[in-house]
Amino acid sequence: MTIFYILLIFIVIASLIAVETTDLLSAVICVGAMGFGVSLLFLFLRAPDIAITQIVVEILGLIILIRATISRDLTFISGDKEFFATIVSVAIVFVIFLAGLRVFETLPEFGTPVFAERPDTASQTYIREGLAKTGAANVVASVILDYRAYDTLGEATVLFTSIIGATVILRRSAKRTIDTLRPVSPS
Amino acid sequence: MKGMTIIVKTISSWVKVLIFIFGIYIILFGHLTPGGGFAGGVILASSYVLLMLAFGSDFVQKDLPLALDSKLDCLGAFAFIMIAILPCVFGGAFFANFLVDRYGQPFELLSAGTIPLSNIAIGLKVGASLFLVIFSLAVCRKGAELDDE
């Protein structure tokens, strides 16, 4: 597990560089490095489904981010807000971090699943009866498409809505229609 | 976007086929091996994104027009809803797996009832919608350049 901790520290360093660098393209590339590190961590945590999805999603997200930043003139605007607001924000974030550390002391040790302690919990039932009830060897597929298919339906709805929002915001022809309609409306 | 040099075009037109076949494999074997509709759909979208980056957006619009793309998106969503509603017709609950014992044994490609069908619907929907948004980003930037000129 030494490599696991090294990767975790690498991810934290990459995100720190992404936050603090002044060049936007470097920040985007550092976020990409962080995403690939996270997908490797999912492999170490025995989650191959999520590793595949994360690595492909990270590639498409990098394409979107680079498209947004690559040919803009002002790529190096950085810097913080006013001094007082920055100090207050950092203090609040630090307090949140300390409170979170206190919460994590109450959790069980890393390496013991939180939701699967007793034999009659939902996770144990899924693993034990997933193949017999649904016929799928991959337990994650049987959970997302059979036991909890409502989640997937909601996910499809959210994805549909966000994509429609993005295409409507990016469309050009609608603006021209409003411009041509404008002289008609006052009369 | 005019596209890149001929070396990039030749290689990407070969690699695109391999990525597409890999995406179909990930979707179809989603109930046996790691993968599934989400990952396979994003891989299908990324194959067309590679084609768009190499050849330019006009070439891709001939290959996969925008109207057909949004129709595929709606078809995926409609198929998923129909898979959810059909068990109600046959006397089950919403999203019940009504085909599970009708065909196939475990560990075969044709098994697991409605799960492969849902995988195909989800993969179609995710791939079409993600390609749609990236295509809109590319066309928007092109329109901005035209306005500047």
Add this chain to the structure above:
Amino acid sequence: MPYALSFLLFVIGLYCAVVKKNMVKIVLGILIMECAVNLFLVMLGYRHEGVAPIVDRTHLESKAALDGFVSIAVDPLPQALVLTAIVISLGSLALMISICIRIYEKYGTFDITQIRRLRG
């Protein structure tokens, strides 16, 4: 220890989203927070020396083999939740980036304080 490191990642993303005034930096901060939350959820289901939750033919031969598999398999429930969350994060990233591009075309800058000044 790994819980604390993933929470540190979340706090870095929160700092970036609150303090920075570049819009793309704020989007990157939100992406970092999403990655941290996904990582934390998957860590909750990890088991030492565990195996991936995929049933094999050898697990079906006897009841003892199935019980052994159940006792060493990783929890599949957080993985299923995270699998949907990752794709949603890509959709929301596309929405945020398209809003950023629109604002850049209208005001010519990514700076949120400049946008406020031009409007007032």
